[in-house]
Amino acid sequence: MSTDQLSLALSALAHPARRAILSKLVSGERTVSELAEPFDMTGPAITKHLKVLERAGLIERSRDAQRRPCRLRAEPLKDIHNLLRPYQRFWDESFERLDALLDEENKHCGEE
Amino acid sequence: MSTDQLSLALSALAHPARRAILSKLVSGERTVSELAEPFDMTGPAITKHLKVLERAGLIERSRDAQRRPCRLRAEPLKDIHNLLRPYQRFWDESFERLDALLDEENKHCGEE
DNA sequence: ATTTTATGTTACTAATTGGTAAAGTAACCA
DNA sequence: TGGTTACTTTACCAATTAGTAACATAAAAT
Numbered sequence: 001m002s003t004d005q006l007s008l009a010l011s012a013l014a015h016p017a018r019r020a021i022l023s024k025l026v027s028g029e030r031t032v033s034e035l036a037e038p039f040d041m042t043g044p045a046i047t048k049h050l051k052v053l054e055r056a057g058l059i060e061r062s063r064d065a066q067r068r069p070c071r072l073r074a075e076p077l078k079d080i081h082n083l084l085r086p087y088q089r090f091w092d093e094s095f096e097r098l099d100a101l102l103d104e105e106n107k108h109c110g111e112e
Numbered sequence: 113m114s115t116d117q118l119s120l121a122l123s124a125l126a127h128p129a130r131r132a133i134l135s136k137l138v139s140g141e142r143t144v145s146e147l148a149e150p151f152d153m154t155g156p157a158i159t160k161h162l163k164v165l166e167r168a169g170l171i172e173r174s175r176d177a178q179r180r181p182c183r184l185r186a187e188p189l190k191d192i193h194n195l196l197r198p199y200q201r202f203w204d205e206s207f208e209r210l211d212a213l214l215d216e217e218n219k220h221c222g223e224e
Numbered sequence: 225a226t227t228t229t230a231t232g233t234t235a236c237t238a239a240t241t242g243g244t245a246a247a248g249t250a251a252c253c254a
Numbered sequence: 255t256g257g258t259t260a261c262t263t264t265a266c267c268a269a270t271t272a273g274t275a276a277c278a279t280a281a282a283a284t
Binding site (some may be wrong): 001044 | 270271272273275279280
Binding site (some may be wrong): 001031032033043044046047065066067068 | 229230231232233234241242
């Protein structure tokens with residue numbers, strides 16, 4: 001597995017349960033059991049998903065008595081957003097124009 | 113593994129080699145060997161990465177004699193972009209304001 | 225002190241990933 | 255027909271991931 005932050009964040013998001021967990025955190029801190037509740041998933045499974053998210057820097061955890069609340073950290077998402085930026089024009093243009101754009105680019109830097 | 117398009121696209125991007133391949137395709141069609149050249153990687157390894165990208169809908173392949181040129185397909189990237197949108201305000205705001213935002217949200221929907 | 229609640233750890237399994245070497249296919253070239 | 259180029263397929267391997275059941279810990283409530 002690739003251990004750079006960007007790869008970690010992307011592969012953390014590549015699971016519906018983890019995306020659902022993140023989206024729950026948009027509205028604020030949540031405990032592990034609050035996050036686990038809507039999923040038909042055992043405790044250890046949730047714990048592992050949270051570890052993946054934590055390792056990717058997408059959540060932070062604190063302590064509140066026996067609870068371990070999770071909160072969102074959006075920085076890695078910003079990196080993904082930046083990764084996508086060079087491609088954005090490909091979906092902002094109509095699909096017919098894509099070929100034209102590619103051909104145009106080829107004239108400039110296609111020969112090495 | 114999750115087989116929905118979004119998960120496939122995200123996990124396809126979660127490898128530096130595949131991101132590098134995609135970024136090469138921004139400037140137009142490339143053959144397999146053109147894509148393989150900068151990596152210290154065997155043919156079969158590249159073929160596998162291309163299959164992952166193809167399965168995720170991020171590239172299309174055609175035929176030109178014995179060559180199998182690849183071209184970019186950006187739609188799945190648009191889906192990722194849309195996935196990120198709800199989080200965007202978290203990095204557009206200063207980090208001090210994040211807590212305030214979260215607390216504000218909690219007042220509205222934190223009690224169930 | 226004991227129980228309950230909340231969460232984590234360990235040990236195990238099955239499936240997937242990322243890589244290799246070696247053989248196979250497909251199109252062009254002489 | 256035979257050789258070369260371009261790429262794929264077929265085993266095979268080691269490492270990782272996603273899940274489970276069972277057990278462990280930590281704080282609060284009784």
